[in-house]
Amino acid sequence: MAALAGTCLAAVFAAPASAQPPPITPPAPGVTPGTAVTPSTGPDMFYTATDGTVWIKQGAGTGGPPVPYGGRLLSAPAPIWTGSAEIVFGQGTDGQLWYNQLGAVFGTPWQPLGGRLTSKPGAVSLGGGAYAVFVRGTDGAVWERLYTGTAWDPWQRVGGQVLPGTGPTAAYLTGTGHIYVGVVGTNRQMYLKVANLSTGFFSIGGQTTASPALTAISPSTLAAFSRGTNGAGYYDRYIEAEGPTGWQSMGGQLTSGLAASSGIAAGTATTYTFGLGTDNQVYQETGTWATYPPSFSGWIQVTG
Numbered sequence: 001m002a003a004l005a006g007t008c009l010a011a012v013f014a015a016p017a018s019a020q021p022p023p024i025t026p027p028a029p030g031v032t033p034g035t036a037v038t039p040s041t042g043p044d045m046f047y048t049a050t051d052g053t054v055w056i057k058q059g060a061g062t063g064g065p066p067v068p069y070g071g072r073l074l075s076a077p078a079p080i081w082t083g084s085a086e087i088v089f090g091q092g093t094d095g096q097l098w099y100n101q102l103g104a105v106f107g108t109p110w111q112p113l114g115g116r117l118t119s120k121p122g123a124v125s126l127g128g129g130a131y132a133v134f135v136r137g138t139d140g141a142v143w144e145r146l147y148t149g150t151a152w153d154p155w156q157r158v159g160g161q162v163l164p165g166t167g168p169t170a171a172y173l174t175g176t177g178h179i180y181v182g183v184v185g186t187n188r189q190m191y192l193k194v195a196n197l198s199t200g201f202f203s204i205g206g207q208t209t210a211s212p213a214l215t216a217i218s219p220s221t222l223a224a225f226s227r228g229t230n231g232a233g234y235y236d237r238y239i240e241a242e243g244p245t246g247w248q249s250m251g252g253q254l255t256s257g258l259a260a261s262s263g264i265a266a267g268t269a270t271t272y273t274f275g276l277g278t279d280n281q282v283y284q285e286t287g288t289w290a291t292y293p294p295s296f297s298g299w300i301q302v303t304g
Contacts, residue, residue, distance in 0.1 A: 024066055025049035026280060027303065032120060032167075032211045032257035033274040033282050035060070036079040038086055043261055043272035045302060046077040046088060047282055054088065056106065060272060061284045061302050070107035071100060075167065076120035076211070076257070080131055089133050091117040097135060097145070113145060115155055119167030120211060124179065126172050132195065134158065134168040134181045142168055142181055144195055158193065160201045161186050166211045166257065170195075175219030176240060182214040182224060190226055192238065204236060204244040211257030217269040217289050225250075225258045225273050233258060233275060233285065233299075237292065245292070250285055252299040253278050279304070
């Protein structure tokens with residue numbers, strides 16, 4: 001698809017001294033950002049701009065301005081770090097799932113994966129070069145496509161009914177090998193399911209009408225994030241052996257769903273949560289999970 005080829009950023013050539021940087025295209029209103037943590041840059045943040053193009057801000061709150069990444073999407077980007085590469089998934093302008101692997105420069109061609117999406121995708125790395133992508137299909141259910149490390153498996157129906165206008169999120173627990181998919185149900189509560197088990201979806205409560213986020217903070221513990229019906233950000237901790245802890249406010253006033261990634265910073269599990277504020281710019285809140293409740297930085301503006 002020509003529209004997904006994007007434009008190449010000539011990162012390997014120095015610009016003339018008189019050249020001005022291109023104007024930054026702002027985020028599309030209400031469209032959830034995406035994030036992945038890499039060893040070299042920390043939390044990278046991606047967003048879909050008002051013209052559908054994808055932008056990246058490497059290092060997020062500590063990095064430079066966002067720059068064009070390439071491609072054109074109908075909804076939010078879903079990046080992952082596989083352990084050796086950063087890969088971005090998204091809903092192309094033809095409704096298919098497309099992906100792009102970050103190379104030496106931004107703007108390399110995107111590749112199609114088929115399917116018919118009705119939301120942003122959610123993706124997760126499974127280690128060993130494997131990863132899984134989840135989407136909301138035309139039947140309202142969750143569908144999955146798995147990359148084994150060598151080949152793509154066919155699409156598989158996971159089930160459930162996802163609230164229109166929202167998309168799935170996913171996380172992987174290394175302690176059990178369980179792949180979790182998180183969605184907003186038609187009753188506006190958040191639900192989880194272990195995608196590689198035959199058990200069904202189960203509610204962890206809350207009330208939201210925006211796409212949620214899910215990330216692993218230990219081999220047996222997930223952190224879930226959502227935008228409450230009052231516009232504030234909320235978090236919940238889910239421990240496999242104990243269940244959810246209960247939703248708590250992170251404050252702020254948000255106008256999109258949330259994206260979250262996690263990593264180890266200064267020896268401590270750390271989460272990076274992103275969402276659009278009322279000024280349509282991207283905001284970041286960093287959480288330190290050395291103790292519970294975690295310590296949060298407060299929302300800081302990272303675009304605009």
